[in-house]
Amino acid sequence: MYGNDFAGPDAGSDGGLLGQVEAAEAALRAAAHRGRVEGDPAALQDYFDAVIDADQKIEPRDWMPDAYRRGLVRQIAQHAHSEIIGMQPEGSWITRAPSLKRKAILLAKVQDEAGHGLYLYAAAETLGITRAELVDMLLDGRQKYSSIFNYPTLTWADIGAIGWLVDGAAIVNQVPLCRCSYGPYARAMIRICKEESFHQRQGYEILHTLSHGTPEQHAMAQDAVDRWWYPSLAMFGPPDTDSTHSAQSMAWKIKRFSNDDLRQRFVDMCVQQAGVLGLRIPDPDLRWNSERQAHDFTAPDFDELMRVIKGDGPCNAERMAHRRRAHSDGAWVREAAAAYAAKQEEVVAV
Amino acid sequence: MTTVDYVLRLGDDALVTAQRLGAWYAAGPEMEEDVALANIALDQLGAARLLLTYAGELEGAGRDEDALAYQRGPADFRNCRLVEQPEPDFGVVIAKLLLLSAFQLPCYEALAGAGDERLSAIAGKARKESAYHLDHATLWTLRLGDGTDESHQRMQASFDTLWPFVDGLFAGDDGGPVDPAELRKAWTSTVEDVLGRATLTVPAPVAEPTGERTHLVELLAEMQQLHRAHPGARW
Amino acid sequence: MTGEPLFEVFVRPRRGLSHTHVGSLHAPDAEMALRNARDVYTRREEGVSIWVVPATAITASSPDEKDSFFDPAADKVYRHPTFYDVPDGAKHL
Ligand SMILES: [Fe+2]
């Protein structure tokens, strides 16, 4: 999934997404300025708990419980892999973008996703694992990436739907991560979320233009929303009844909101936005429930989600093949660069 | 007086280069290099848009950047054949970028100081980008040329494959403030210097092959297909 | 696989401010690391100066450490969300 193990208090509240990211950044600074947490760093577990209680950040060389470290590595790595694999479905439209402006925007967006992957690998590496190890685990299937990227991009409108729905769902998932208790991850997420806002807007703009364009363009936009709606809902992970988020994760401030809560927020935001787009959300049972002050909606097919995660999605094989090919095709380049660097060092040493 | 063809020539070189680099998403030898190649593609595309817009204005027939990019056939593209050559591996990407940026840098530098105000504004911005492209291509040419035996052979083969197309960089003064032929001296000294430091051999002159420009035909077919399928649509 | 060396990246965000650690990256050598840092960490005019330091060259205090070519991005306004017209009435974008 795309970072849905962590959740904080502010996703979906008023004030806009950028506002929430900035609030998280301000909170990080404010907590830091409250000064050092009382206590003795030598009292490992106690001090770790005290730092988290004070809403300050755990930093790389601090003592931390093994389970905290392992959980973070898995989570951040999966998130990083998702950014990198996530370049593919959209990247394949760079050469076919229908205007030069759209081509430039898409290039910049796909480039950003590579940057996000790099920020996140860098954050993971502070926990004592190397990027090479993480990439190996992606390539041999030991670590996963978000199931959403195993769906195909059939038309140009899919680029709009991905920006609006996929980047949109990612943001709802990720904004809370800006407040996660591990410093390098929180800082990477703040940087990423600021950049993500442009991604969602460019997608929304594409869909809006198509929806208000020719009848063929409108149909293309509706078809894309029809296909991406449920996979986007599935990005929030299995329903709370099946998901095993422990009290421990809550205490560690690496999970505050449940999958279903975040999914609900996302749906409530999208309904209004779809109206402005002039596009239909493909759910006949979607309606406002005044008692709950939220929309009732049809849940995504979680069996399908599990099948796609296990490798049985429409594009799993293609995505992994692309990544493996890039990696193996580049081997001679990396070897050459290493050989050149070694030669230069010899020259210096002489 | 600057002619439309002169500006189209510059713009088409940049556009076709961006189109080729755009196909390298998520395919670089390192993820850091994916980011770098995208940056270079964005620079080339940015220059192409400014140049095509200016060409359209000079022409005065109401064609904007998209009309020129998407609604001209291969016969009307003015780019040199070097830029349309396929890029089967990273070595060719780098070799091509070196040969092109060693031309674009002095070209934009000269244009920045020449008589046409619009061109000099565009070139003033583009020359800084070209300097970066040349730097990037140089660093990689050194590492690949003087890296391993395999990389040395691949790099030499890349330059050998592209060499028949280098004359095209300097061909045809279509009527503009800077004659490309006059840039050959600067280009030669840059390229010979880098290849020499990279332990590579400067290939002997070869004539450009004649015949169908199938690579350009295919490149444009892919680039234009969606746009052309919806005449008059906005995107 | 072994992987390329790790470099820590420090960026001076604006004149008058100190270099700040922004993250890390991998590169075969320092010269390439500097170029990569420019591309990865300053895509939105975030810097006026960059340092790259081999991670192996850093000796850190422990355990409570204190945290410690530009201008091309200026015209890429589409990277900033304010470049996009949000149609009237659309919220939470
Ligand atoms: Fe991202």
Ligand SMILES: [Fe+2]
């Ligand atoms: Fe994104």
